[in-house]
Amino acid sequence: MTQWKKIEQQASEMISAATLRKSMLQKVCSLLQQTVPHYDWVGIYTMDPEQRRLKLLCFEGLPTEHTSIPYGKGICGQVAESGEALFVDDVRLEDNYISCNVLVRSEVVYPIFSGDRLVAQLDIDSNKSGPFGPEDRKLIGRICEQIGEKWPLAGF
Numbered sequence: 755m756t757q758w759k760k761i762e763q764q765a766s767e768m769i770s771a772a773t774l775r776k777s778m779l780q781k782v783c784s785l786l787q788q789t790v791p792h793y794d795w796v797g798i799y800t801m802d803p804e805q806r807r808l809k810l811l812c813f814e815g816l817p818t819e820h821t822s823i824p825y826g827k828g829i830c831g832q833v834a835e836s837g838e839a840l841f842v843d844d845v846r847l848e849d850n851y852i853s854c855n856v857l858v859r860s861e862v863v864y865p866i867f868s869g870d871r872l873v874a875q876l877d878i879d880s881n882k883s884g885p886f887g888p889e890d891r892k893l894i895g896r897i898c899e900q901i902g903e904k905w906p907l908a909g910f
């Protein structure tokens with residue numbers, strides 16, 4: 755079994771066995787950050803449609819001061835408005851980008867849908883430029899789909 759397949763399987767078991775949403779999401783962030791060498795920071799932002807802000811729910815990696823981001827601002831804010839994933843190979847070329855850490859070179863923000871409702875985003879920062887390939891896309895897409903299916907779980 756490839757390393758990618760192994761990580762996908764571990765995440766999938768974690769998600770399907772979960773009874774509490776936040777602790778499951780924290781475990782998934784830790785798994786990804788610890789097993790994929792180019793994932794330096796992995797976090798989950800949830801949507802707050804009333805305030806039109808993203809709220810940082812959990813993460814693994816260095817702490818960030820960006821725990822609340824307005825819709826439209828940064829890569830996360832753009833995905834909040836479009837509902838479409840963004841893979842950014844070089845964050846230095848982006849105009850609408852919020853820097854969490856000067857070491858970050860690239861970023862993925864992937865939407866999580868519960869049914870047709872955008873409920874959260876998986877955000878991954880990498881200190882390498884352009885590290886994301888087809889295996890990353892497959893793994894991230896699969897994990898976000900499964901998290902979305904389990905979203906109705908109770909809170910913490």
Ligand code: SME
Pocket residue numbers: 797818820823827828829830831850851852853854861877879
């Ligand atoms: N870089 C993000 C902000 C979140 S941090 O990466 C943790 C953005 O531009 O939206």
